[in-house]
Amino acid sequence: MKSKYSLQQLINDYKALKAIVEDSTQLSNQDNDFFKVQAIFEDKIANPDLKIMVYGVYNAGKSTLINAMVGEDVAEVGDVPVTATIAEYTCGSYKIIDTPGIDAPAEHEKITMQEMLKADAIIFVVNPIGVVEEQKTLNAMLELLTKNKKVFLVFNTKHSLSDEDYLVLKDQTHQKIQELAPSFGLDNILNEIPISRLNAKAALAARKSGSAGFLNSTGYIDFESKLNNFLVSISSFDINERLAKTLLSYLDDVISDLESTTNSNIVKNYDELIRDITNNRVNLRRRTRGNIESKEKELYQKIKKWFYNKKLDIKSAIQQELEQSFEILFTELKDDIDIQGSVIQADVDDLEAKIPELNVKPGFDESVIDNNLGNKDSQDFAFAQDSDSVKIELDKMDNLSKSLQESIKIEHIVMGLTAIKTALPRLMKDISGEMIEKIAARTVAKYIPYIGVAVTVAMSAHEIFGTDPETKQLMQQQEAQRRAYERWEQQIEDISSEISQTFARDVILSFYNVIDDFYNSIIETLNLLQNEFSEIDKNNSILLERLYGIQKNLISKAS
Structure with missing residues (x-):
């Protein structure tokens, strides 16, 4: 079923919802849920282009991968978490964002979660050694899918990985994803997670040296091709679907809360x-x-x-x-x-x-x-x-x-x-x-x-x-x-x-x-x-009537 959402319509619905929240002491003081919605939409209004974020375990080589993609040392690298702030880099026609990763210090991870809200696509970087056994890492990736993010999985091979071993590892990873997916309410999602491999450190050296043969041996050429195909496949339909679901999820929760507080x-x-x-x-x-x-x-x-x-x-x-x-x-x-x-x-x-x-x-x-x-x-x-x-x-x-x-x-x-x-x-x-x-x-x-x-x-x-x-x-x-x-x-x-x-x-x-x-x-x-x-029930009824209108408007556009 094709969605009829347009970005401008969604922005209009968001602004209508924002006006309701700002007008309601009850909603504005309720919790920070709307601030998440606000962060997503205000960022999309300011930056309507595709927002791409690099994410993964802190020691998987995220910053090294960005350096390889840019072709020079622009992102700081280290064996301990060094990325404590948000940094943006230009890679071809795209802007790539580097953030702290999984298992980073608490203050670093908070920054990551804030930026994660705004991202349309995630380049998820892992060290292939032990990735199948590392359930927490795969859980983090599946959690992204539940938030309607587009995910591209990268095996950053710091050591040699034969073609046979790579294919076996891909199959094992697929099996593990299939085992974990139902607990996230997901099914039949393997085609939604393209997988590629490269040695990011070697790829950076090869790009600096200008050796095409060396670069091809690092897996970078295949990685770049798959990544470009992945990014091109992300349409405005996908982005608008995510934005619409963000609004609907908030509306469902707040309407449910308001309905439950009405005693009569x-x-x-x-x-x-x-x-x-x-x-x-x-x-x-x-x-x-x-x-x-x-x-x-x-x-x-x-x-x-x-x-x-x-x-x-x-x-x-x-x-x-x-x-x-x-x-x-x-x-x-x-x-x-x-x-x-x-x-x-x-x-x-x-x-x-x-x-x-x-x-x-x-x-x-x-x-x-x-x-x-x-x-x-x-x-x-x-x-x-x-x-x-x-x-x-x-x-x-x-x-x-x-x-x-x-x-x-x-x-x-x-x-x-x-x-x-x-x-x-x-x-x-x-x-x-x-x-x-x-x-x-x-x-x-x-x-x-x-x-x-x-x-x-x-x-x-x-x-x-x-x-x-x-x-x-x-x-x-x-x-x-x-x-x-x-x-x-x-x-x-x-x-x-x-x-x-x-x-x-x-x-x-x-x-x-x-x-x-x-x-x-x-x-x-x-x-x-x-x-x-009563005054409480009266305010709830007025509020619910306005929220029902936006909710129904969003639902009607999806059909």
């Missing part, structure tokens, strides 16, 4: 209703966009075909097609909203069924609902209610006690849900034939002047080579004729694309407004019910 079952069920409605809105927008884009392709092909076939009165044909397309699309949207209205009705019924039965009998005034729905500044519902409206049977005192402890006015919640159910038919009725006429007139009419000019220009160009076959055959031999025909074809392509794409874009924006107006009316009504929650 009523509030939890309310939050589920908000989440479902938010999801339904995203799904409806996505489905509507798909319908419009499908109609866009159909419209493009028709317009192009009409031009090539010299259809009579093409201007009227295009205008009529736009109007019919709009009507079909709007009918599909209206049907979808009717279905969504029924879904919301069922969800509200389900939530009411979960609320402790209190035999609530409110005296309900529908004009109050309409006034509140129409007044965006309204902060509370006004209900006409007799003093005997709420009757509680003795066997329901336990439920009442719990409700009072939660500081929630149950009867107001019930009446608020009733308000939504009462308002739904009116909201769906508002999406009427009159609305379609207004939007259609506004959307289609803007193209009429453009269509007239475009048709005139295109048909005039066609007349250049629209003569009799004999003359046409002669003209086609001339360069001027070829160029005129090429221009005409391009005009047809441009006109067909311009009309269909602009129409689709404007319809999408118009329909999104219809969808958002429908859902916003419902969500605003639901949000008024938050006034009946």
Whole structure:
């Protein structure tokens, strides 16, 4: 399944999440998890290119390998950990980062972990002697895969290693990876870990000497080729997938924490209703966009075909097609909203069924609902209610006690849900034939002047080579004729694309407004019910609603 993530969309989602965290004392003081997300995204915004890091056991020869790749002594080397800071080196068209490694002193390793968050690809360097037995090293490598890093494993052979021994070592390493992978939730990953070997110290000497034969004997040529293929294979898709999973992982954790801190079952069920409605809105927008884009392709092909076939009165044909397309699309949207209205009705019924039965009998005034729905500044519902409206049977005192402890006015919640159910038919009725006429007139009419000019220009160009076959055959031999025909074809392509794409874009924006107006009316009504929650539950509900929106937005782009 191909991802639809783009870097800019992910950055926008990150910025929206950052604004929520900064706005919430509860989240900003919670832990350092968001700071990790922030480090990753702020670095990617500042440095969008592929970020490559060299990592491994501290004595495996990471810095020596970097020196071999650069071709000179740029990184400090030693038998004890010497890399205590982050250093960046240029290797061909790439920037390579050297960091402290596994088993380095604690302060060194902390630096490594901070930089690891930002890396897209890891060149994982090991000493092949004992690598199979060194489970900690392989565990560290597999941990990188769980963080969606791309890993290139390098055996830095400080001593001679025959081809036979190398193949045996690779197979043993593969076996060990297969044994350990399930405990990390990984499977079938051998193709994700290319392995290469070289003697980095000898390769550095060979590059300094300029001896091609010497360099080839060190394994460097094969290593460089495999590494380049590995780096080229890392696409923007891979990088964006990692960034998206970083956001989703944080959202999953923080949403789970917030949901667990809500003690009221009523509030939890309310939050589920908000989440479902938010999801339904995203799904409806996505489905509507798909319908419009499908109609866009159909419209493009028709317009192009009409031009090539010299259809009579093409201007009227295009205008009529736009109007019919709009009507079909709007009918599909209206049907979808009717279905969504029924879904919301069922969800509200389900939530009411979960609320402790209190035999609530409110005296309900529908004009109050309409006034509140129409007044965006309204902060509370006004209900006409007799003093005997709420009757509680003795066997329901336990439920009442719990409700009072939660500081929630149950009867107001019930009446608020009733308000939504009462308002739904009116909201769906508002999406009427009159609305379609207004939007259609506004959307289609803007193209009429453009269509007239475009048709005139295109048909005039066609007349250049629209003569009799004999003359046409002669003209086609001339360069001027070829160029005129090429221009005409391009005009047809441009006109067909311009009309269909602009129409689709404007319809999408118009329909999104219809969808958002429908859902916003419902969500605003639901949000008024938050006034009946305790302060903690109210803040949690508002926070969860905003987080659900980003979470669903990310999930929808993956499909």
